[in-house]
Amino acid sequence: MSQPYVVRYVGGPLDGRVDSLPSTPDAPKQTVTYVHLHGGPKIVHVYELSYTVEYGCEYRLRVVETEEAEEA
Incomplete structure (x- = not known):
């Protein structure tokens, strides 16, 4: 029996x-x-x-920097 492929989502x-x-x-x-x-x-x-040792595969929210954040 094969192990299931589990993916977590982080953020958003x-x-x-x-x-x-x-x-x-x-x-x-x-x-x-x-x-x-x-x-x-x-x-x-x-x-x-991405991959983490603790959880395996996970999808992490891509953070998009705006011009306002860059000016701060």
Whole structure:
């Protein structure tokens, strides 16, 4: 019996979500895009694949620096 492939999401609207697949994919996606539609402008969050010793594979929210943050 093979072990399931488990991926956690860290940060943003998917924080704490855990996806489980029956087996490891041949080529895991390096990024995952989550689009939030809520009656206003769409909000796009991008998660990047990373690996931690404690949890294994996880997608972490990509932080985009704005010009305002760079000026501070």
